Structures are given as structure tokens and as C-alpha cells.
Amino acid sequence: MSKMDTIYDRYVTEEKLKNGTKYEKLAAIIFKILNEDNNDVVLHDLKLSGEGKNAQHQIDVVIEKKEGPKRRVLIECKDYSETIGIDIVRNFYGVIHQIKPDKSIIITTKGYTQPAKDFANDENIQLVILKEFENQDWENKVQEIIVQIDYIMITTPKIKFLLNTNNLKEIKNKENIGESSVKRVDATDEYFYNARKERKMSFSEVISPIINSAERVEDKETKEVHIFKEEKYIYLNDDFIEIKGFEYSFFSYKTNTQNIINIGQKIALLLLKYINGDGFQKIFFDKDIEGWEFNEIGEVIKKTKF
16 A cells, blocks of 8 residues: 555545555645635546547546636646656647647656656646655745744823813812822723713723824833813813813833744645746645545535534
């Protein structure tokens, strides 16, 4: 049993299939994952004929565009223990010549001889390796990212309301608003009012955006005065007081957090890489593969119970 068969049995489903078929089906799943955003249909084991041709060809994997302009990709899969020679590429080219797909791919586990690569490049056939992922394949690949974020935080701001001096003569309990008076309140439950004693925005809704927009300098105290553009009133004990603005102060300090982003408990199973073209590479994990199955016509679909 090949390594690809073992992966298929463990992460897709255990079934008896002829040699090479499980590799074909793994390749179909991989290309479904790669084309999932396009909503393309990926089918395993199709028989196709070229337009106006009598000969039928067995195609390992076919990708067909579901919406928009018609597009077809043919994929030939070879679970070989040695590199593929020019004969395989040349034979597949005969199929391509009759069916005339938009794109053609050969995929194998080990690689290709130089003559095979030359022929494929001449005929615009993409050569791909899909193999079992090995520890050395981590070389030059990111396994984890450490993200450090620095914050400039502030201490709890101190607020001092500035009274409208014209309002002082109407205040009954002047001893409650002296310079030394301190009142701790919940800023979300205390409100500003208009002159008609209609409740408007909370202290927090008015004050927080102003303080949050103030400059923060590490290890320094910030002191500012904000004057309201429109009249605001508050209740202080039994007095209804007009406020023209407020003074605020806070101290700024630096703190930071560090997050490690890694592959977690996922198991790296397969490595896909293009030999020619743009050299695209991608690692596939157990969680990528085990969520797929095949319906009665060989289409790759999501598992209903996963």
C-alpha cells in the first residue's frame, strides 16, 4: 500500500480501490479545495471525447467552471515511485490534442525527467508534484508568527466640571460643589440634560470620545480643558446646574501583548508544488482533507456528517 493510499484511508474513507485510484481522488480533493472560492465542479474518473471525435478518453480529474464562460481543466495523475518520463507526457498530449481543454495538468509524487519537462513546457502542460509532506518540507516555510502589539494606556481620567458662573446664584447647596468635593459615579448611568430638563447623552457618550482623542505621551500626564459648544446641564444632588465644559487629566503608560499564531494541532499531510509556471506551493493539513467525499457521479462534495 502506498503512502497516499494510507492517507486516503485515514482521512477520507477506507475502501478497496485499484492501484492509483486513491491518489487520483486525493488530487481531486486538493483541486476542489484550491477552486472552492470559484465554486468550480471537480469530478473524478470521467470519460470524454473531443468535439467531432469518436475516441473516448478516461480522465482522472476534471475541473469544470460552474458559472460564467465554459472552462475545463484536465488532470492526469500518476502515483509513481520514480520520476515520470517523456512518454507519459507525450501520451497525455494526445488526449489534450483531441479534447482541447483550457488547461492541462500532470500530477505525480516524485518528479519529472528533463525531457518530460521540456516537452511539457513546449506544449503548455503544467507539471505538479503532490506528495506526502515530510519534516524537511518545512524548510523556508513559516510555521508560526509572533505578533507583538504595543499599547499606550491611560489611568482612570479625573474630570472636573466647569460651572457656568451665571448659574451659581441659583445653586442651593453650594457646599456640595466646593473645590475639594469628589464624587465617584458610573459614567454610563449619569446624564447631561438640556435647559428643559430633557435627558440627553450620558457622561460616557460625551466625555469618552474627547478623552480618547487626546494625545497620549508615554510616562507623562495629560491635562486639557474642553469647552462645550452648546449648553449642557447636570443634576448635582438637588441642584440643576449648567456646565460650560470640563477639565480632565490622566497619566499615560505603555503595555503590550504577544500572540503566537501557529498551525496548532493540525497535521501536515500533503505538499503540492508546481514544477513549471509560477512555482506555486501549498501545504494541506488533516482538517483540509477530511471534510470531503464523493457523490455517485464522482463529484467532490463536502461531507454531510463532519
